[in-house]
């Protein structure tokens with residue numbers, strides 16, 4: 001993203017709590033209308049960063065701009081920002097309509113304006129049938145939508161969401177993810193979502209920042225993060241991946257070859273500009289990029305090795321295989337179950353070949 005298209009501009013922002021550095025000198029640009037996720041494990045600093053955007057924490061260093069205005073020293077209630085919290089704060093004694101309109105009543109808007117905006121937002125979050133119910137007469141997902149409606153009604157330029165779907169069960173979470181995306185699309189508000197759930201971040205986001213120990217390890221589209229992880233941490237954190245340590249033994253015009261102690265054959269990969277012969281690297285391959293076959297693949301291009309089926313698990317839409325190489329090394333493979341068949345494609349201890357294409361090999365410089 002270039003500098004001009006940046007709607008939220010974070011520069012050199014750190015947050016220290018005593019000696020502890022929760023957020024460590026981060027720069028970030030978020031575009032207008034993006035649905036941007038900050039993804040990371042517990043304690044990595046993502047909520048602290050969100051709280052600095054909201055104004056509930058003051059950065060120790062650095063500056064934050066929204067829509068061209070420096071808001072670093074602006075108090076929370078004067079920022080064009082609203083935050084939806086982990087636990088949805090809804091008033092138990094007010095019905096849905098009153099809950100949703102609360103912020104506007106507090107701001108002293110006239111009744112006609114409040115009623116029309118409440119109607120609009122309730123329609124948007126699909127709470128019309130429940131508008132006269134109290135929160136304890138609603139499901140978790142419906143309460144979550146009340147909280148969302150309350151945050152949206154003030155028409156913030158930026159909506160901050162801290163683990164917005166954490167309290168929902170898997171099915172409802174998936175459904176609500178799509179609702180959130182539709183609402184965001186309709187309103188064009190910039191959403192910044194904090195989550196530790198990589199699947200949620202992948203589904204929702206235009207872009208993702210993967211955070212660890214107060215820093216961003218990688219910022220990119222879900223596809224870039226998944227297919228082109230730049231570090232072992234990102235590769236491991238987002239989805240499942242097989243990784244092997246190795247040394248670059250050859251650098252050709254378009255491809256490179258890596259020799260790995262744990263693998264019986266050299267591994268080829270598409271050439272990356274920054275790689276040189278003798279360099280230590282980690283190679284990584286996603287389980288769904290690996291094929292299992294009974295016969296040795298007959299193309300010269302694939303990286304192929306003989307193996308034995310160590311374990312297999314049926315997950316409905318796909319199966320997971322743990323394949324054991326001759327040296328005992330395990331390779332994880334996943335395969336779509338396209339056919340509805342009682343017969344298994346391979347069985348425990350079957351002799352097979354595992355193979356993948358050079359373009360599926362991810363090369364990560366060691367130390368990253």
Ligand code: ATP
Nearest residue numbers: 017020022040041042043044045046047048049196
């Ligand atoms: P989680 O997913 O568990 O909420 P997180 O990535 O959102 O994690 P933060 O809440 O940003 O994590 O906290 C980052 C680190 O800063 C944690 O180690 C936390 O203990 C520490 N921290 C947060 N707030 C304070 C505070 N007010 N005083 C001291 N340390 C704090």
